[in-house]
Amino acid sequence: MTSPLCPLTTRRFFFEQCGVGLGKVALTSLLGADLCQRAAAEEQTDPMAPRMPHFRPKAKQVIFLFMAGGPSHLDLFDYKPTLRKHDGQPVPPEVLAGKDLPFIERDAALMSSPLKFARHGDSGAELSELLPHLAGIADDLTIVRSLHTSAFNHAPAQIFMQTGHLQLGKPSLGAWVTYGLGSENQDLPAFVVMNSAGGISGGAACYGSGFLPSDYQGVSLHSQGNPILYTQNPPGYDVKLQRRSIDLVNRFNRRQLERVNDPQIASRINAYELAFRLQVSAPDLVNLDQESPSTFEMYGIDSEKPSFARNCLLARRLVERGVRFICLFHKGWDHHADVVGGLRGICPAVDRPSAALVRDLKQRGLLDETLVVWGGEFGRTPMVENNPALNRKLGRDHHPDAFSMWMAGGGIQPGQTIGQTDEMGYYTVEDPVHVHDLHATMLHLLGMDHERLTFKYQGLDSRLTNVSGNVVEKLLI
């Protein structure tokens, strides 16, 4: 069912009035028409039916490349020549007034980045030498150098970045987005998460549904073995037997529906059909046989092994299939020691596929409607972290007061660098963008007003952005 854009009506109106979705259509073929109509009328809205946003969206889908651990903005995106001048000198005491620094002494020296920075593209985006592939698509990116957040430790900061709250039990970004917009693809989960370097500090809370219905929780796409859990038949069951089993289950369930008239049974019948389709589409999703060698080359995929590069390619395939929200977690950015060596280790595995993903989306005409966001939960200190007991040298500690991210596609004005930090890269000084602002902007691009995307919980119309958040107008086309 499609509805015209209707900017004056509230989202809740759409949710209640216009939410009869594809699932219902599918049902008509399975049930008697009148039974189905009754079921549709009685049942609450299909939670995954596509829904209209508040206003015309720029982006329909999101890929969040989440760099867990906190990449160093100072060594990647935020070049600080002045820091080089003060290299080795202690940080001015007034800067640290009232700060709690667990791993760094108060008189710790400033450490400039030894890496080379250069300007790229027509936009002149300034990037570290460790990001040569992103440099190649500089004009498609918008770099935000003025992010700041509200949490210092990994797990809370990741949960904050993914849910907009420091408290637990809140829905994640992907859950909010699928709650707001439903799904275009009923054969695959609407909100998919992938890990390429092990689990992250924030755990399942980073992709949970919180107080939203659990339909909206993120579904893990695993890189080893069967990608979507439970899509593989038990040993010995072939497709035919599975099909016949589902047919029989649904035959019983239809009978039960006729006896009992509970629309939940209609939903379950539908769910078994969708489950079968999911089983069929899942292998196709991860079957990369049709991808060309040049695609593999572009992403830097050189083996069957799980990798961030593979996940980037899968993300593109998910976008092609209409999956609403895709989150790729890649940890390994927590460089308390040897920040440069650490970055040299991790950047090649991330830089190339990230750039390839943007290129690939662009060449397929998908970038315009796909928002790509790249970044971690916080930045890193301009002061050096040296800790003999922990064998740490030339590292940087966590830094919530300033960090960088980049965005591309989906209504983002490309080729810009937004925001400034101070000379040391310690505080934001121009166009500060809080995590709430980032979230408000992401929802805006998807056609949703972050103040109107609400869910009543504990007496409150709860929001992703809590009680704050401003759309960053400078980011928009």
Next chain:
Amino acid sequence: MKKFLCRFRKSCANGLGSYCSGSTGRTLVVILIFCGFYSSAANNAVSQQDHWAFRPPVRPSVPAVKDRLWSRHPLDPFILARLEEKGRQPAREADRLTLLRRLTLDLTGLPPSLQAITTWTQDRSPNAYQKLLDRLLASPHYGERWALWWLDAVRYADSNGYESDRARSIWAYRDWVIDSLNSDMPFDQFTVEQVAGDMLPHASIGQRIATGFHRHTYINEEGGHDWEQFRWESIVDRVNTTATIFLGLTFACAQCHDHKYDPISQREYWQFFALLNNVDEPFLDVPTPEILHQRGELQAAIARLEASREKIFPLQNGPSEQNEKDLRSQQIERKFAAWHQRESATANRWSTLEPVRFVSQMNATLSALEDHSILATGDRPEIDEYRVVYKTGNKKITGFLMEALPHPALPRGGPGRGSFMGDGGFALSELVVDLATQKNAGGGAAVRRVGLKHPVATHQHKSRTVELAIDGNRLTHWQVNDRIGQAHWAVFTSKQPLLLQDEDQLQVIYLMNFIHQQSLGRFRLSVTDDDKPLALPVHPREILDLLMTAPADWSTGERQRLRRYFLSVTAELAECNQNIRELHAQMPPLPTTMVVAERKQARPTHFHHRGEFSQPSELVKGQVPFLLHPLPKGEPPNRLALARWLVSPQNPLVGRVIMNQSWLQFFGRGIVTTTEDFGSQGDLPTHPLLLDWLATEFIRNAWSLKTMHRSLVSSAVYRQSSVFGSKDTPWDPKNQWLARGPRVRVDAETVRDIALQASGLLNSQIGGPSFFPPRADLNKGDVAFAGLQWKVDQDGNRYRRGLYIFRKRSAPHPALATFDAPPRNICQVKRRRSNTPLQALVLLNDECTTEAARTLAGRVLREGPPDDDGRIRYAFRHCLTRTPDEAEIADLLLFLREQAGRLQTDNLDALAIAGGENAPQGDTLHQLAAWTTVARVLLNLDETITKQ
């Protein structure tokens, strides 16, 4: 008109949002009053004190109804009256087997066994239903089923939550809940013991275990976090949880500002916080009988070996005339004396310093023990500094002996308080000794630093060695993170001998600044005036002191002790002593559980501006919100008073809130649908009089949950058929007026339990440590930060009930999560119930279904009748309780034969389907495989996983 207004009010209220109020709101109120619609709702907005839920419930009289025959229980007319108002009739009673299944699921969380079905079918006596109720309420599975409700509310889990999400041991609390529900502990007592059991006079172990109620908060173990911040956040969580469970209030809103809708001020939030803020968070040993028994056996064996030492001490000279026993005894004495002489000649003499003042800079609780050691308990900051002032009295000091000593109050016995990277270990960053000498009259103390050298320690981490404790660098440490549970010590020589006056004091700083909490747990400082080079003592201090005493001065007991010690170290008995050590190593520790304990020294509580940790302002005292009844008179305003206040008969909320939670469990929907919010933003009760009747009845029945549950299920309203109304226009799709019985998909854990019970796989052991069933995301390498750490139980444990599945918060069991089991990170008093394709996939393809299907197939062939029709009926009844009709049998037979045919032609792999090494051969294998496919279908039916 009414319908329009209803929608109008709803959309306006939504439009108001939570963050704006003012004129729009007032206008709305005026309109609503004008319309005369839902006057009680309008009143809420006008005067919140008049909000229905804040008024004490008054026992209503049972309403008059037209149909005088339908009601079975006093609660029925309350439902019937509303139905009659609406011109509706209740549904007919559900058939007997449906009732049996509904009741058994509701009261035990399991489907009825075949035996129960037979008993029930044959029992046609008028009180058959009562007998069934008696049996189910007495079943030990009642406590398991209802514990599930409570464990969601208290957010019970088996792991710490953040980052590495380590396992925690708190299952004793879960078992306490099961036991308490089974014994029908009155709900007021149930509450008081959980909220403040430790404060009851002569608190029992059980009452202390119950306080684990507060301990289900997340614990941050990431290096470099602010311990106090996360402790504080856990109290915030406790305030919110306690208010939600017992009061149905959204207290959380008032953390940062006055509540926008309910009369709770921000100050009142922090006053409530103060009542819960005064706790320490220790671990309690749980004396489980099995472990106590094992320990007893080992201790007896050790005692036997120890006693044998006197008898097996090898004789040096061959057999002699003399009595062997005497000879041996003499020899031991000779050796003992020689040993004493040798050891005392090389050791230094140490004298213990008495601490006179001591303080932890980060609020750990320090207390001096009789032996002059200092024990640290209470707060466990990551970074801390103990400052201790010692009386000296010595004229000369040439060196220091610092002992780190074990203690039962420490993790794994200590000597440290380490909780990560070495439980029970410690890391001493710097040991700083200052000498404060008293000047002559008028002068203050002069303080000078004492230089230390030649550090030696009994044990140290391979790279974090004892030198690092005196290297002047606070980032390096002497760490002990293994050989836990034993004493460790180090000797430091003074660079120059100190010469002291009587009044001089030593001011010692123990600095702990490791990445994780690794502070000293119990420690003692001694000095020596020995001029000879200082050696590291090789014997524990108590033994050393005896060694340095002349034998003439030993008491008999002291002599015995030293002699026993000698026997434990002497080379002649090496083998025996090795055996003893091995037995000690086998000693199973008692399991622990997490509890709270009220602090003796009150912790100050601040008001926090904007609710932020970093913005404390003035101090506040413990108090309850003015909106509700006062704390009990004559009691100090503390956690115990709060506990009693929660279940005071004056509390207008608790009875309603808890009865509503029970109602939700039975009927799939609360009388107040916003189970978590009884404030003015919550939904109004559909049956306010009934709710008040239940609330007053609950107290009248001495807070007995079982009595109340018996009432609910005895009612005619509960016994109605759940078939959805007539075939014409749908009426009341959400069943809020209860013109039919409940029909809901069962909880995630019950989905599993039904399959296990139907197949006969279920291991019905109650309680004990959580277990690890197979999970589909195992070996996927990308699920949890520190790996899943999920060793699948291969024995019968893996078939235990879903309730006992290990709850790992960062990576919940995927099958449970798919069926809406909450991640247990916050209090949840209502489960959502989704209906998704992923659920279908779990039921079709999960290993649990596969195993259950195979086992059920085996059961059918083994125990069922010989004919296929009979077998289908047999399998069907295990899953659905009822007997299939002819059409259903025909469908299943057709399916069976089709699969049998495909198996016969090797179209399907029988061995793979029937599975396992124990699978039979030949025809039996094919038969088993065919029936496995049938069983799997039965386990997937909507009716199988539905309570209807």
